[in-house]
Amino acid sequence: MDVIENLRAYLAVARTGSFSAAARELHVAASVVTKRISQLEWRLKSTLFERTTRRVSLTTAGQLHLIAIQRLVSDLDGIFGSVQQVAPELQGRLRIKAPSSLTVLHLAALFNTFQQRHPLVALELIALDRPVNPVDEGFDIALTLMPDTFGGVIEEPMCAVRRLLVAAPAYLQERGVPQKPSDLANHHVLNFVPTGNVLTFESATGALNVSVRPRFSSNEAQLVEAAAVAGNGVAVLGDYLALPAMRAGTLVQVLADYPMPELWLKALIPENRAHTAHVRAMLEALRSELAPVPPWSRH
Structure with a gap:
């Protein structure tokens, strides 16, 4: 499991550009993240990050490995999620991308309620308005109003947006x-x-x-x-x-x-994540809140 945690540390540093920010995200000490990155660099025989006083950035080798490691960790999470379906309570990590304003104004309460109902689920919510391939960027669910489609990704329409x-x-x-x-x-x-x-x-x-x-x-x-x-x-x-x-x-x-x-709010789900219990539960919560009539149109 150490290798998996090392890979998670690498992805967190790549996302945040900071060892300390990655440590906060992973709920560990910064020294633990530094150790995990060092172990991974030793294993790969490559320097993955350039360290400066202001920012940590990916080296050429680090960038080369990024997409492959994102997919590998996503696949592993899918396997673990499938095994956990027999557990009495939902558990695991759920990483979601969602449109900024729509989420702040209308979906924040849904995500809060979901986590109250499923306290063993670690929820990471990234607010972004650009198109995202959830496979390449390591998301379990990407909510989007953009028409983009991607290979290996299932699309589930949620509601129309005028x-x-x-x-x-x-x-x-x-x-x-x-x-x-x-x-x-x-x-x-x-x-x-x-x-x-x-x-x-x-x-x-x-x-x-x-x-x-x-x-x-x-x-x-x-x-x-x-x-x-x-x-x-x-x-x-x-x-x-x-x-x-x-x-x-x-x-x-x-x-x-x-x-x-009109636009359609849709959920993009990597095929290997679509049948995990906590992903299915989140999709059902979204459908219950948004379909057939979204909350902002009910007044």
Whole structure:
């Protein structure tokens, strides 16, 4: 088992860029992480990390081994998880990637409740909005709104997420209300970086694509929402952000006659992890919370 713990230490240092941060993640002393990395480097006959006073980074050899070790540890966790299915209580480590704003606003309570119900499950939750291959990056479940697909990965749809074009009433009073998508050329556009600078609208004659030059961009959707509420422009927001603001009257929908294609929140699960007990339990908890109607659409 020492080899497995050494591999886990290597992955934790690679993720965090720090021996001390890896130690906190693994709940061990920093000296233990240093010892495990030294043992692994001796076994592989390679230096895996460059150490500086500010940061620890992977060497060429360390980068070369990264994906293979991520997959190996994921496979081992899958084996251990399958064996533990006969245990009376769920146990093991569950590593999940989830969209940032959606998780903070609507899924945090679900994850907290899950861990209260299953105290032997160690939960690691990484908030990311970029596409992630859960096999390559060592996730048991990757929740995503992106359309990307990957080999060796099972996809389970959770719920639809509508995209709404919204603005503050004060902004529209000052700048006017756009009547068609092409009118956005004369408006300040606030953009969520991961979705790109081309907006697609549906119309009676088919899809309309509009390229925009954003006045403000951010990779955090809540910052885009805040800019819209402040009256700085029009923004495309997922309904989990837009609907509460619309109910409060701080944002209103524009171009309602030109709906945008909805996104799907889906779970990506490595095939070798899909049948482990704690992964199945988490997927069932997510389905129970999100399907058929997500919580933000129930009001």
